Amino acid sequence: MSESTFVINRENTPEGLLLKLQGALNLQTAEKALSELSSLIRSGEKLSLDLSEVHYLDGQGVAVMIELKARCAARKAGFEIVSKSAVCEKMLGLVNTDRILPELPAYRRQESLFEQIGGATIDLYEDLKEIVRFVGECSIMTWQAVKAPSKIRWRSVLTTLETTGVDALPIVCMIQFLIGVILTVLGKSVLGMYGATAFIPDLVAIALAQELGPLITAVVLAGRSGAAYAAEIGTMQVSEEIDALRSMGFEPGHFLVLPKMIAAGIAMPCLLIFGNVVAIIGSIITCLLTTDVTLPAYVREVYKAVSFHMFTEGLVKAFFFAVLIAGISCMRGMQVRGGAESVGRCTTAAVVSGIFITILTDALFTILFHPPF
Numbered sequence: 568m569s570e571s572t573f574v575i576n577r578e579n580t581p582e583g584l585l586l587k588l589q590g591a592l593n594l595q596t597a598e599k600a601l602s603e604l605s606s607l608i609r610s611g612e613k614l615s616l617d618l619s620e621v622h623y624l625d626g627q628g629v630a631v632m633i634e635l636k637a638r639c640a641a642r643k644a645g646f647e648i649v650s651k652s653a654v655c656e657k658m659l660g661l662v663n664t665d666r667i668l669p670e671l672p673a674y675r676r677q678e679s680l681f682e683q684i685g686g687a688t689i690d691l692y693e694d695l696k697e698i699v700r701f702v703g704e705c706s707i708m709t710w711q712a713v714k715a716p717s718k719i720r721w722r723s724v725l726t727t728l729e730t731t732g733v734d735a736l737p738i739v740c741m742i743q744f745l746i747g748v749i750l751t752v753l754g755k756s757v758l759g760m761y762g763a764t765a766f767i768p769d770l771v772a773i774a775l776a777q778e779l780g781p782l783i784t785a786v787v788l789a790g791r792s793g794a795a796y797a798a799e800i801g802t803m804q805v806s807e808e809i810d811a812l813r814s815m816g817f818e819p820g821h822f823l824v825l826p827k828m829i830a831a832g833i834a835m836p837c838l839l840i841f842g843n844v845v846a847i848i849g850s851i852i853t854c855l856l857t858t859d860v861t862l863p864a865y866v867r868e869v870y871k872a873v874s875f876h877m878f879t880e881g882l883v884k885a886f887f888f889a890v891l892i893a894g895i896s897c898m899r900g901m902q903v904r905g906g907a908e909s910v911g912r913c914t915t916a917a918v919v920s921g922i923f924i925t926i927l928t929d930a931l932f933t934i935l936f937h938p939p940f
């Protein structure tokens with residue numbers, strides 16, 4: 568064959584497509600070869616090349632191999648050179664394609680449903696082990712802090728309290744105000760059909776004190792402060808600052824996690840109180856504008872509806888929600904490995920885990936405070 572001749576022979580295999588190349592892969596044939604080879608890439612399948620009958624390969628031909636490998640990775644297809652001629656062996660040996668394309672993902676064949684279920688089960692088991700380990704560490708840290716409060720970094724607690732509590736107050740109050748308005752409108756549409764609009768204050772106050780107040784505030788805390796905790800610790804993990812703390816004799820848990828948990832535990836009940844007051848104000852304004860309920864009547868109904876038990880129930884929930892959200896967010900931050908992509912992934916996991924654990928804990932507390940049997 569001449570140096571301008573290039574032939575591709577196709578053969579289907581159980582693993583994918585095998586291409587047997589013949590002739591010369593050089594400056595004259597490279598453009599056409601790359602076009603033809605790229606058209607044969609199938610997403611999710613393996614592309615194998617047999618170069619045993621390629622009698623000429625130059626730098627342009629090597630560039631074709633590198634570009635073909637990149638295109639296979641972009642389409643999530645496998646790539647492998649199964650056989651090489653002496654010429655190709657020598658030429659390709661001069662180029663480190665792994666160094667040129669260091670970020671290409673490895674080829675993975677499509678997993679079956681049972682393999683996916685098994686992999687998810689293993690991941691869940693490993694995650695549960697990590698959670699149990701972290702809970703144990705946090706319990707030890709808390710016990711040590713109770714025995715020696717002077718060892719707590721109170722300055723860090725105050726700084727975190729400002730960002731977690733004071734800075735979050737506007738968004739919490741705005742959301743709770745709207746929740747009060749929504750509950751009032753819904754209460755009017757339902758209770759109004761029975762002529763019971765006088766009980767709208769009872770509905771709003773009880774819902775906010777026992778369930779919606781702590782739950783909405785916890786979701787805001789998870790999405791705002793929980794994400795910030797995970798991103799902060801994750802970034803420190805990537806930049807090896809946490810390893811530096813350990814090398815200097817500081818325990819990262821005492822230095823980073825405990826102040827955040829304490830600050831969140833203090834801030835959350837305070838945010839709940841402010842948020843519930845603002846929600847009641849929103850409900851009062853809506854009631855005065857849309858119903859015949861007067862301000863004294865509204866205040867009187869709220870005072871009769873909300874007992875001390877309901878008030879403390881909401882505060883207890885808020886405290887535990889805050890500690891759990893702060894703890895799981897810090898744990899996700901500690902799990903960061905790699906670069907910026909891992910930080911984003913763990914931050915997302917922190918928010919999702921925080922919201923899930925909040926709703927789960929709320930269900931458990933509701934059953935505990937109000938046994939169905």
